[in-house]
Amino acid sequence: MISGRKRVLFALLVIFACGTPVCSEGTDAPDDTIADLVTFRQDPFFCIRGDVDARLIPEDTQLDMQRRYDLAYFSPWRQTRPKHGIESVLWGFGAYEKKKIFGENRRPRASGWFEKQRGNSNESSFGTEDRRAIAVCEADLRVFPTSDPLFYDFGIPGEGYPFDYVQNSSVKPGEPLFVSHRSSDGAWAFVDTPNAYGWIDIRRIALMTSADVGMFMVSRRAIVLTDGLPLTGEDGAYLGRGKTGTQLPLLGTDLLRGRLRVRVPLRHHDGTLRIGSAGLPMSDAVCAPLPLTQWNGAVVAAAFLAEPYGWGGLNGRRDCSALVMDFFIPFGIWMPRNSREQAGSGRRIDLAGKSFEEKERTLAEEGIPFRTLVAMPGHIMLYIGEQHGRPLVLHNMWGVRTIEHGRSGRRIVGKSVITTLAPGMELPERDGLLSDRITGLTLVGEPSPGD
DSSP: OOOHHHHHHHHHHHHHHTTSOOOOTTOOOGGGOOTHHHHSOSOGGGGOOSOTTSBSSOHHHHHHHHHHHHHHHTGGGGOSSOSSOTHHHHHHHHHHTTSOOBOTTSSBOOTTHHHHHHHHTOGGGTTSSOEEEEESSOEEEESSSSSOOOBOOTTSTTOSTTOOTTEEEEEOTTOEEEEEEEOTTSSEEEEEOSSOEEEEEGGGEEEOOHHHHHHHSOSOEEEEOSTTEEEEBTTSOEEEEEOTTOEEEEEEEETTTTEEEEEEEEEOTTSBEEEEEEEEETTTEEESSOOOBHHHHHHHHHTTTTOBBOGGGGGGOBOHHHHHHHHHGGGTOOOOSSHHHHTTSSEEEEOTTOOHHHHHHHHHHHOOTTSEEEEETTEEEEEEEEETTEEEEEEEEEEEEEEETTEEEEEEEEEEEEEOSSTTTTOTTBOSOGGGGOOEEEETTSOOTTO
């Protein structure tokens, strides 16, 4: 993963930085900056302390979590019918049809737009195809069978781009899918994924036979750690692109070339599966599961830093819950797709009604770096350790709420950052603190009530 020489250099940097605020290079322009991004080094390696290679979750517990992960991840290939009823296809019409919705040109959608989507949803064919499939590249998962976006009023703080309400989630190359049926125009497939459902561009999936499933439904897998990693075939041909959390069947290890050989799903022109192979540099991918340690946690967390915010995976980016989900994939730890369910994925420590100081102190005393989630309605963060005696979190945030001259607004951050529990505390125009809305901590790897 990372050489011993680099580890020594990182350790020296940590020692040098301790106790002295270090300005982060490459931060936003001053009028877009919050003080946390300057005061605290935007590097998770500066947050780790002590025995950085000690396991944060015992090996047997982590292996058990990996088995549970596999059950959830491969679940679409065990299906014989859609996981949910016809409401999974139609819910978006009830949610948005009667609201004032805008398109990419900031103009209201035409009155016939929803009628067109309803006709193309082909609801009478729901559950008639019932085929197993696989994603052959990264793809959007849409509420309606269209690439057209839907926005609320661009003049409302926290609305407009990138908050496209047709964007439900995204899938990675190699992800298991179950196809319910196709749109009337044949361009979209309605699918169940391991943790979501929606419409996917038919060109981004391949249909599978039982033999195909057997070649991909395996426990020996390689996990990509580097975002945007090219998947290159044995002949040097470009086969696609992986992102942190992409997982593919492991074919073997080429120690001389420092590469992991993996099986890659491709698509025949008729929509069936074609199988290729690629080599992943060992510096960019690991065999699953990766032991959860502070050092490995920092390696994975570093892949997300400064990534632009992507609502629902829009434009191949992550929102707050996608960051948390993808962070835990290399460690074989299953996370639901939305922040509310993620907050229930472990032992809960209630912080509702506590002061900012109490919340920060509880996190410092009871939180475990890289396995503690900090939750609030609509947002989730990952505790990663301390700098300058302050507990810090990694999260992909849109911005800090503000109010000026009686008007609500946002100081936009729009990317993955390392902050305190109260980013923007220094802003005179802030409208409350992020910490005000924090309701609790979740210790991943410890039983939640009812488990």
